[in-house]
Amino acid sequence: MKCVSLYNQGSHRWLAFGQDPAKPDAVIDTVQYVVCAQGGAMLLDPGGMEVFPPMLASITQEIAIEDVSGIFLSHQDPDVGSSLPLWRRVCNPETKIYVSALWTGFIAHFDREAVFTAIPDEGMEISLGSDVRLKLVPAHYLHSPGNFHVYDAKAKILFSGDMGAALVPPGAASGMFVENFASHIPYMEGFHRRWMSSNRARDAWVAAVSKLDIEMMAPQHGLVFKGDDVPRFLEWISGLDLGSGVAAMAR
């Protein structure tokens, strides 16, 4: 599994893990992120159970597993956190698990013994070390009804879950970053039209994240947007008509 450093300033780091060449084709490609600061580390959407073995092997090349102090799940999907019971076995028992208050009872189906820190609808902040604060930004209905993204004001990185996700065919990307926004659109368009159902929620999200100072937007699938590609994405998604599945019901 590839590991790319998105940000590295002293102990404050953002790492992206993905594009595992050994991943079975039937398993959707995911990107897992780790934010570290001052001896603490937060896993963002640690992935499905199939991803756990290579992810554990990769992450332990970068950080000590004992440093993991938190696990954040953007929403309830199996590719986001079905590995939770496995992570809980290798991490400290004190490791906190953050998930929308809406989903705690549902995610317990993956792990009945997990104790969750329920994120309220309006979001919350989490401290990582003494000077890094992660803001959990509401992104409800994009695509899950209880959905959050993570913003790190110091690193200027937004972890955007399924927003900005792309289904990139194997071999089509040479790295972890979007290199040509226009040619990246075909990998994103169908996904967003179908998986994102609410234009109203999208507008509210775009309005909220436009106020943030973002240098990188890191989705859970596909490639990371950086620099001007971030506002390009916001502009593109603002004009997209979402909820394409509704048409099938009208037929």
Place this chain on the structure above:
Amino acid sequence: MAQLSAGVRRARREAQRSVRIQGRASGLLGDCRRAFHAFGELDELAENLRILSLNAELAAGRAGEMGRAVRALTQYTRELVNRLAQIQGEMFGLRVKTYALSSDVLRELLQLHLFERAADLVAANSASSKSAGIVADRAFAQVMRRMVDTLDSLADSVEAVARRAQAIEEVVSQSDSIATNIAIEASSAGVHEKEFRTVSDTMRRYVDDLRQMIDEASDAVRRALEKGDSLRRIGLENLHELQAKRILGE
């Protein structure tokens, strides 16, 4: 990349300990299912035996004094039917428990496999710290220990099934004696002989069905106990091995 692929290949090749365990566990769970499946028609047989005893009692009533012994035998048959109903209720509880434990074993097996793959991938990556491998091995050992405990509970459950099978066998043996006694009574029942002989023959047929049920279930139970024991040994061997590597810190 080439090094990683080699590591992955190696991990896949080496992640066979859990695959071997998985193969045996599938056999164990299959035998448990087979045992309960064998008892699947117990309720129907018990009901048939109950109806037969009622009909026999009516026939004995019609036979008057000649049916006195048969009447006593059918009352005893009804007690056996009640005993079967009780065993059936206990079997239901055991089936629920066994299936719950089986699902625990399946979940633990999946986790074992994933931790084993993780440990092998960590070992294949020279850049990983030694403690990372220990963490993965320790998680493997914890799940293995839990699985050994679950297998112990499963073995208790299967042994309880074996005890119920033995209790049914006693019912079968007593029903067989009753059928023989009714046949003896039939030979001296004059005009009622045919009726009593039908009761005796029918009862013997049910006894044969019950016997076949027990034979099938006992075979499955015996195999399940053997496989459970063998799996438990493998689990303990793995734990000792990890203990020797000082993974468990005990």
